[in-house]
Amino acid sequence: MSSDQNIVLFRSVTVRYGRLTALRDISLEIPCGSSTAILGGNGAGKSTLLRAVLGWQSLAGGEIRIGDAHPRHARPRLSYVPQRHAVDWDFPITVRGVVEQGRYPHVGVFARLGLDDRRMVDGALEELGIADLADRQIRRLSGGQQQRVFLARAVAHGGDIFLLDEPFAGLDLFAAEELGHILREWEEQGRTVLAAVHDLDIARRSFTRGVLLDTTLVASGPIGEVLTAANIDRAYRHGRCVHAEALRGAQAGEPR
Amino acid sequence: MSALHDLLLAPFSYEFMRRGLLSAFLLGVSGGLLGCVLVLRRLALMGDALSHSLLPGIAAAWLLFGTSTAALFFGGLAAGLLTALGSALLSRLTRVKEDAAFGSLFIVFFAAGVALISKLPTRVNLADFLFGNVLGVSPSDLRLALVVSAVTVAVFVLFYRSILLETFDPVFHRATGGRGGLVHLGFLTLTVLNLVAAMQTMGVVLALGLFLLPAVSAYLWCDRFVTMLVTSVCLALLGSLVGILISFHAGLASGAAVVLCLGAVFVASALFSPRYGAIRTLRAGGKG
Numbered sequence: 001m002s003s004d005q006n007i008v009l010f011r012s013v014t015v016r017y018g019r020l021t022a023l024r025d026i027s028l029e030i031p032c033g034s035s036t037a038i039l040g041g042n043g044a045g046k047s048t049l050l051r052a053v054l055g056w057q058s059l060a061g062g063e064i065r066i067g068d069a070h071p072r073h074a075r076p077r078l079s080y081v082p083q084r085h086a087v088d089w090d091f092p093i094t095v096r097g098v099v100e101q102g103r104y105p106h107v108g109v110f111a112r113l114g115l116d117d118r119r120m121v122d123g124a125l126e127e128l129g130i131a132d133l134a135d136r137q138i139r140r141l142s143g144g145q146q147q148r149v150f151l152a153r154a155v156a157h158g159g160d161i162f163l164l165d166e167p168f169a170g171l172d173l174f175a176a177e178e179l180g181h182i183l184r185e186w187e188e189q190g191r192t193v194l195a196a197v198h199d200l201d202i203a204r205r206s207f208t209r210g211v212l213l214d215t216t217l218v219a220s221g222p223i224g225e226v227l228t229a230a231n232i233d234r235a236y237r238h239g240r241c242v243h244a245e246a247l248r249g250a251q252a253g254e255p256r
Numbered sequence: 257m258s259a260l261h262d263l264l265l266a267p268f269s270y271e272f273m274r275r276g277l278l279s280a281f282l283l284g285v286s287g288g289l290l291g292c293v294l295v296l297r298r299l300a301l302m303g304d305a306l307s308h309s310l311l312p313g314i315a316a317a318w319l320l321f322g323t324s325t326a327a328l329f330f331g332g333l334a335a336g337l338l339t340a341l342g343s344a345l346l347s348r349l350t351r352v353k354e355d356a357a358f359g360s361l362f363i364v365f366f367a368a369g370v371a372l373i374s375k376l377p378t379r380v381n382l383a384d385f386l387f388g389n390v391l392g393v394s395p396s397d398l399r400l401a402l403v404v405s406a407v408t409v410a411v412f413v414l415f416y417r418s419i420l421l422e423t424f425d426p427v428f429h430r431a432t433g434g435r436g437g438l439v440h441l442g443f444l445t446l447t448v449l450n451l452v453a454a455m456q457t458m459g460v461v462l463a464l465g466l467f468l469l470p471a472v473s474a475y476l477w478c479d480r481f482v483t484m485l486v487t488s489v490c491l492a493l494l495g496s497l498v499g500i501l502i503s504f505h506a507g508l509a510s511g512a513a514v515v516l517c518l519g520a521v522f523v524a525s526a527l528f529s530p531r532y533g534a535i536r537t538l539r540a541g542g543k544g
Contacts, residue, residue, distance in 0.1 A: 054431055056430065056431075075431075075432060075433050078431065080427070080428060080431035080432075082425060082427050082428060086425075086427060087425065088296070088424065091296060091423075091424050091481075092296075092475065092478045092479050092480055092481050092483070092484045093424060093479075093480065093481055094479060094480060097480065097481070098424075101420075101421055101424070101425070101428065104417045104421060104432065105432035105433060105434075107417070109414065109415070109417075109418075110414070137479040153428075157432070
């Protein structure tokens with residue numbers, strides 16, 4: 001895959017929750033095979049941007065293209081990794097059980113997982129180094145291992161665009177380093193990574209590109225050029241606590 | 257030998273006891289499955305509220321059409337779905353959150369049910385209605401249990417993966433094109449169907465026990481979704497059998513007897529489960 005090609009394209013995208021504008025007139029390009037940190041304060045629109053790429057967000061204006069397609073038609077290419085705290089770690093399920101879920105969308109309702117599916121699952125377990133933990137219940141893992149289970153599910157899903165919602169939240173230093181390492185490897189393999197990130201230092205270390213949001217686009221491009229003192233000041237200067245609360249209310253309809 | 261025979265087999269020489277047991281078995285299978293989803297999605301209290309809300313529908317149907325199974329069934333179904341959809345709408349259109357909406361609606365419905373029941377002809381035994389009477393299972397009740405149980409099992413077999421995914425990770429389910437809302441609505445409908453079908457043996461107030469207790473016990477033992485489903489069904493069957501026998505010999509309301517048996521299993525599981533029980537947690541010095 002050539003890296004000068006754009007894989008995700010925003011053309012003046014606007015998203016509103018009722019009267020509240022979550023994203024305002026965003027235009028940006030994500031190059032194929034890049035790793036991009038989506039940055040900004042609470043309520044800046046990081047999650048909204050991810051949801052928009054997944055095709056869950058009806059747009060008040062503009063359009064989003066994944067390759068040549070509308071997000072809804074690009075689902076097989078999109079592999080989503082949820083936030084850690086959104087997961088019920090007490091659920092009666094093993095590591096392999098979670099990773100197999102990545103294959104569910106590819107298997108018909110009445111069919112069973114085939115040989116190819118099992119091979120993909122085994123491959124994903126191997127790649128993330130958790131093959132020996134396959135039969136463990138997911139609570140009985142370290143934080144870093146838990147994170148890798150969901151990365152493996154995304155790999156087993158077989159997409160080439162990975163969307164991660166705050167993947168570094170709740171990880172200790174070692175696990176965060178490890179995750180950064182995995183994401184850099186993915187980039188080298190030509191996978192496109194898009195992750196909402198809170199921590200600017202982590203973003204600098206683990207991603208090559210950045211998108212800085214303040215409901216509007218503050219900057220996008222190579223991470224070093226995005227995270228300048230001037231840009232950071234622009235993005236984080238305003239108190240947006242009120243916004244953040246209202247946004248959370250608008251998303252409360254979500255299960256759990 | 258003959259004492260054992262009297263204890264275990266003699267009760268089932270009666271036609272109505274065979275019907276009652278079979279009905280409880282059928283609903284134990286479907287309820288054991290449904291209960292797992294209720295427990296894992298943290299809908300246990302909502303299921304309880306839902307079961308209470310069936311009462312006015314059933315009572316109204318009784319007043320209007322008499323004790324025909326079909327009338328009671330559709331009456332209960334209408335009341336249950338009205339409560340579920342009503343509270344979903346309330347929480348979406350007003351400031352009230354879903355749990356408060358559900359809690360408020362179901363208690364109003366339940367009160368309406370109690371009011372209606374007090375207007376029923378006196379020959380109706382309120383206790384049977386609320387707590388179950390295995391003697392009253394008619395052939396048409398049994399047919400209803402058969403249909404409801406078969407539909408529930410079929411849905412679980414066919415949509416196993418969707419149910420697992422929607423229960424474990426609704427966001428991922430949606431990201432991969434799953435219809436979460438549809439699964440949820442279908443699940444609520446199945447719950448109401450099973451509650452109504454279980455009403456005769458278990459009673460309106462206690463029916464949920466047949467669904468919930470086996471599942472929450474199984475939850476304490478199992479590390480896989482499939483094994484939890486199977487364990488839950490087995491416990492529901494066992495509890496129904498023992499409960500109905502006790503109810504026969506001791507002259508107890510059958511719903512209460514079944515729920516108490518399953519309750520004993522749950523308490524034992526909560527204490528002694530080797531991995532997730534209270535004793536193990538205390539010995540290990542706290543949770544985790």
